[in-house]
Amino acid sequence: KMALQLLIHVALLRLSATAGPSVQGRDFRTPAVAWPSYFDLNWPQEVQETIQIPNNGSAPLLVDVRVFVSNVFNVDILRYTVSSMLLLRLSWLDTRLAWNASVRPRRAITLPWDSLWTPGLTIQEALWVDWQDQSPRARVDPDGHVDLYLTLTTETNCDFELLHFPRDQSDCNLSFYALGNTALELEFRAHAVNEIVSVKREYVVRDLKTQVPPQQLVPCFQVTLRLQNTALKAIIALLVPGEALLLADMCGGLLPLQATERIAYKVTLLLGYLVFHSSLVQALPSSSSCNPLLIYYFTVLLLLLFASTMETVLLAALLARGDLRAKSGPSPTPRAEQHGHGDSEPNPEEPRVKGSRRSQAEAADHVFFLVYVVGVVCSQFFFIGLWMWATCKSDPAPGKAVPHGGQPRL
Ligand SMILES: *[C@@H]1O[C@H](CO)[C@@H](O)[C@H](O)[C@H]1NC(C)=O
Ligand SMILES: *[C@@H]1O[C@H](CO)[C@@H](O)[C@H](O)[C@H]1NC(C)=O
Ligand SMILES: *[C@@H]1O[C@H](CO)[C@@H](O)[C@H](O)[C@H]1NC(C)=O
Numbered sequence: 001k002m003a004l005q006l007l008i009h010v011a012l013l014r015l016s017a018t019a020g021p022s023v024q025g026r027d028f029r030t031p032a033v034a035w036p037s038y039f040d041l042n043w044p045q046e047v048q049e050t051i052q053i054p055n056n057g058s059a060p061l062l063v064d065v066r067v068f069v070s071n072v073f074n075v076d077i078l079r080y081t082v083s084s085m086l087l088l089r090l091s092w093l094d095t096r097l098a099w100n101a102s103v104r105p106r107r108a109i110t111l112p113w114d115s116l117w118t119p120g121l122t123i124q125e126a127l128w129v130d131w132q133d134q135s136p137r138a139r140v141d142p143d144g145h146v147d148l149y150l151t152l153t154t155e156t157n158c159d160f161e162l163l164h165f166p167r168d169q170s171d172c173n174l175s176f177y178a179l180g181n182t183a184l185e186l187e188f189r190a191h192a193v194n195e196i197v198s199v200k201r202e203y204v205v206r207d208l209k210t211q212v213p214p215q216q217l218v219p220c221f222q223v224t225l226r227l228q229n230t231a232l233k234a235i236i237a238l239l240v241p242g243e244a245l246l247l248a249d250m251c252g253g254l255l256p257l258q259a260t261e262r263i264a265y266k267v268t269l270l271l272g273y274l275v276f277h278s279s280l281v282q283a284l285p286s287s288s289s290c291n292p293l294l295i296y297y298f299t300v301l302l303l304l305l306f307a308s309t310m311e312t313v314l315l316a317a318l319l320a321r322g323d324l325r326a327k328s329g330p331s332p333t334p335r336a337e338q339h340g341h342g343d344s345e346p347n348p349e350e351p352r353v354k355g356s357r358r359s360q361a362e363a364a365d366h367v368f369f370l371v372y373v374v375g376v377v378c379s380q381f382f383f384i385g386l387w388m389w390a391t392c393k394s395d396p397a398p399g400k401a402v403p404h405g406g407q408p409r410l
Helices: 001-020 045-050 233-252 259-282 293-329 332-340 348-390
Strands: 061-076 081-093 109-112 126-133 137-139 145-157 169-177 187-192 201-213 221-227
Touching: 045 109, 061 201, 081 169, 081 221, 145 169, 187 201, 187 221, 233 259, 233 293, 233 348, 259 293, 293 348
Parallel strands: 061 187
Antiparallel strands: 061 081, 081 145, 109 137, 126 145, 137 145, 169 221, 201 221
8 A cells, every 4th residue: 555655656746747847938048158157257347248238227128029920830729729930020229339330330240149138038828939040140230229030939828719619719929028137127119010921721810919018027028819710621521511410310300200211310310420429529629618619519419319319219119019019919819810810800999099009109200300390490590699699708817816826927
């Protein structure tokens, strides 16, 4: 028992060790290289000075950010992630780098990024960030304007609103934080430019916005992508087969009740639908709130098909039982034995009982057929209405509900 407990403990430890770190985006600056030189007093004063943030008196330094979104690919609704390629152009004024243009007539110089101050950026929602240029270069004007270009590919988490899947639209945020500075030292001013040229995508970017959230302790800017699902595939592959099956099932109600093919027909339809349903449920995402309406729709469809099959089976059983009783009922009577088979001289009671039972079953079947058709049509209209007017409000995020949650604050 002790061994088992130990095993569980070790397993839990391993779990917690692997679950932790991968959520945060990698910081662009790798400070490990710079640490020893910081404390080295022989280090030239100017170099140490230029990697400090430029001072703008009591106001924060303004960093202008242009975000060029060049690609949004791999929108994965099952994992709630989206991958994107961005180019950031950061520009700011660092007067310490200015020079007298009449003494040194050069229009601009390029400097390695670690020889001057650059904002270190972290993306809050990122699972991973791939900064394509590991040592980007900054371009400096004679008057000290610095331009720095950063290209990155990132996979970020996004809470898709999938209620209206496959016609869904969601806003995905990318929040860039400069964790190395405070809002008193640094302020971002952001603009986004949509540079996506590829249109062969299921999800297209309908809108692109940037904002600087107010009252942050850490300088921050946010890029919001509005993604819209344009795929026709889901409609063709999901809705059309579902509707066709339902229609086929309704037409099955027109077959006479006595025909044994009717049960075979309905059971085959139900079986086919079950296979379709299980693959469908796997293809749709699920979440704690705002599940796709399609999941409910197809479950109702399954219940309808099931009810219609059950009705056929029950009525057929009733009929068969009536037939059996009608057949076995008169046989023990001596008159039937006397005249050989009952068919030669029919019992006057037998066809009446049999006929009434049969007509009852047929009437029940007819009523059920009408009710079924009305039910199917009503359910379709109900879902159309739900689709048009239903909106979904997700539960409040746990991080926003607790007093110390929310965005990182320092
Ligand atoms: C310094 O702050 C002022 C006021 O916010 C601003 O207009 C100016 O652009 C800032 N200068 C730099 C270099 O960021
Ligand atoms: C630049 O250098 C020239 C020549 O030495 C000098 O006359 C001028 O005042 C300098 N300009 C500045 C802004 O220091
Ligand atoms: C994106 O950011 C905006 C502004 O901070 C916020 O209102 C919105 O809820 C965020 N959206 C998501 C999906 O996190």
